[in-house]
Amino acid sequence: xxLAELLDLLGRDFMQRALxxxxxxxxxxxxxxxxxxxxxxxxxxxxxxxxxxxxxxxGLLTGASPTWTAVVVAILGxxxxxVIREQGHTNGDVALALLFYGGLAGGVLITGLxxxxxxxxxVYLFGSVTSISPSEVWYTAGLALxxxxxxxxxxxxxxxxxxxxxxxxxxxxxxxxxxxxxAVLAAVSVTVAMRTVGLLLVSALMVVPVATSxxxxxxxxxxxxxxxxxxxxxxxxxxxxxxxxxxxATVAPGPSIVLLALAMFAATWPVGVWVRRRRRLAEPFxxxxxxxxxxxxxxxxxxxxxxxxxxxxxxxxxxxxYVHDGHRHAPHGEHYDEH
Amino acid sequence: MLNPAGTPVVExxxxxxxxxxxxxxxxxxxxxxHGEFVALMGANGSGKSTLVRALTGLRxxxxxxxLLFGTPLHDFKERHRIGFVPQRGTAAxxxxxxxxxxxxxxxxxxxxxxxxAGKADRAAIDDALEVVGLTDMAGDGVSTLSxxxxxxxxxxxxxxxxxxxxxxxxxxxxxxxxxxxxxxxALRTLSERGATVILVAHELGPLEPLVDRAVVMRxxxxxxxxxxxxxxxxxxxxxxxxxxxxHAPHVGSPFDxxxxxxxxxxx
Numbered sequence: 001x002x003l004a005e006l007l008d009l010l011g012r013d014f015m016q017r018a019l020x021x022x023x024x025x026x027x028x029x030x031x032x033x034x035x036x037x038x039x040x041x042x043x044x045x046x047x048x049x050x051x052x053x054x055x056x057x058x059g060l061l062t063g064a065s066p067t068w069t070a071v072v073v074a075i076l077g078x079x080x081x082x083v084i085r086e087q088g089h090t091n092g093d094v095a096l097a098l099l100f101y102g103g104l105a106g107g108v109l110i111t112g113l114x115x116x117x118x119x120x121x122x123v124y125l126f127g128s129v130t131s132i133s134p135s136e137v138w139y140t141a142g143l144a145l146x147x148x149x150x151x152x153x154x155x156x157x158x159x160x161x162x163x164x165x166x167x168x169x170x171x172x173x174x175x176x177x178x179x180x181x182x183a184v185l186a187a188v189s190v191t192v193a194m195r196t197v198g199l200l201l202v203s204a205l206m207v208v209p210v211a212t213s214x215x216x217x218x219x220x221x222x223x224x225x226x227x228x229x230x231x232x233x234x235x236x237x238x239x240x241x242x243x244x245x246x247x248x249a250t251v252a253p254g255p256s257i258v259l260l261a262l263a264m265f266a267a268t269w270p271v272g273v274w275v276r277r278r279r280r281l282a283e284p285f286x287x288x289x290x291x292x293x294x295x296x297x298x299x300x301x302x303x304x305x306x307x308x309x310x311x312x313x314x315x316x317x318x319x320x321x322y323v324h325d326g327h328r329h330a331p332h333g334e335h336y337d338e339h
Numbered sequence: 340m341l342n343p344a345g346t347p348v349v350e351x352x353x354x355x356x357x358x359x360x361x362x363x364x365x366x367x368x369x370x371x372x373h374g375e376f377v378a379l380m381g382a383n384g385s386g387k388s389t390l391v392r393a394l395t396g397l398r399x400x401x402x403x404x405x406l407l408f409g410t411p412l413h414d415f416k417e418r419h420r421i422g423f424v425p426q427r428g429t430a431a432x433x434x435x436x437x438x439x440x441x442x443x444x445x446x447x448x449x450x451x452x453x454x455x456a457g458k459a460d461r462a463a464i465d466d467a468l469e470v471v472g473l474t475d476m477a478g479d480g481v482s483t484l485s486x487x488x489x490x491x492x493x494x495x496x497x498x499x500x501x502x503x504x505x506x507x508x509x510x511x512x513x514x515x516x517x518x519x520x521x522x523x524x525a526l527r528t529l530s531e532r533g534a535t536v537i538l539v540a541h542e543l544g545p546l547e548p549l550v551d552r553a554v555v556m557r558x559x560x561x562x563x564x565x566x567x568x569x570x571x572x573x574x575x576x577x578x579x580x581x582x583x584x585x586h587a588p589h590v591g592s593p594f595d596x597x598x599x600x601x602x603x604x605x606x
Contacts, residue, residue: 034434037433038433038434039433040432040433042433153453154452154453156444156447156450157447157452159436159444160444160447162432164425164427164432164444166423167444167445167493167496167497168444168447169396169397170395170396170418170423170506171445171447171448171500172416172418172419172448173447214435218437218478218479218480219437219439219440219478219480220434220435220436220440223434223435279483280483
């Protein structure tokens, strides 16, 4: 496709709508994604995406707008994941996995019942430019703006809760409410991103730009803002690539957006490694204390006493002493006591 | 003692906490007065951290009551009056954050929703950074700091809200000596400003001169409450004497030694 043809294509109404939707998605998904990565729940978006498949299928079955059924089901799924995670303590990933499979299987089954088959679902799984109607662009824009306003407006509170929930609780913040808010916002941005990247790849747009920007950023705020910039560029760029390739083959925009985001990560990663190394080398050695350790500690051990350290081991009640320069050493925490 | 003792700031009565049905704290009373510097000590698993978590509301009480500044804990809304430093090796999360950002999050107790940070907020954050001696590192990523420096960041975060009552859970655990000294200096500044400090510590180290009162926990109960003790008195770990709790009478053969002290056999 020549450049003129590409420009002509980009000028079309449906393409303009798709570009607007992609840009907003590219900004909103990494914004909420930063908090999800901060809480080390990088796969939360994926779980919600899979649950949303069932929502889309319900829309196809009942004839309601799949966008809205997906929003409702995704929010319910996100709240459920959050509740299971909170109650189950350690089994957060298991909760995620259960919803993951349940959502996908339910979605495919219900789509089959609706008589649409895999093709009907394909549009939602990997995104599609041409399927976006004018009204859906407005929904998408509205939802994306809600996500961006809430995320940026409550940034200090969300940051405090995501980085240290216990401290936040003592500080009087409603940790559970904020965690649920993040889950709900994640669910909303999943459905926002559904039409451009698709449900199966949506999590990538939440996580990959954040991973890229944290290679270089030092602060949370700059990580978030750069992730939004990178997400926007990847979404719009990936869409243009998909459009450009569309003359020769059918390419869903989802894969090209995600691959572009990953290419950005691959490009910054070596730079990040280099910067971190420079920072480590520039660090001064820690200042040494001037005074000697107290009489309790004996600080002349180039090694840890063990089975084969050369010092005779002597059993002494419930522990083992090591004969060392004429006295017996008993390991106690970081140092050795005289016995 | 740096400050004269004033009105009660913390009043805990009959505090009992059970975790999974197992009692961890059993009927503890503790009154801390304004300006006191209290060290909660004891072996691992003695319940000292749980007591602090119960006082801050992180652990629900099974029984008993806690008053903070004369208000029952569940009605206590003036969260800016307390500062909490959790027991934690690191201040870093999954995303880089600068020292200043982490410290600023401690100011949220005094910042209403959706209000940008004002002049007073920035001044308090600057002051908190200065007290812990990290002003020069304000822009650095938290994850690039050493464990001791990160602990100082967490203390600065609690300081940023300008609280009157501090809870610190093992602030010196795993911290090197120079950083322990910096911590002690920061806590001295706090205490001189009139703050009440309750800290959990396994060993006091450089904090020792600051402590007015030691509370020693053993098996979920307060075993000692009074002037600070030497390390040996608290732990006495060198040769723990096996229990004198036997309820059965000791019946041995006539020529057996009847000693309870296991050391006797070996000498």
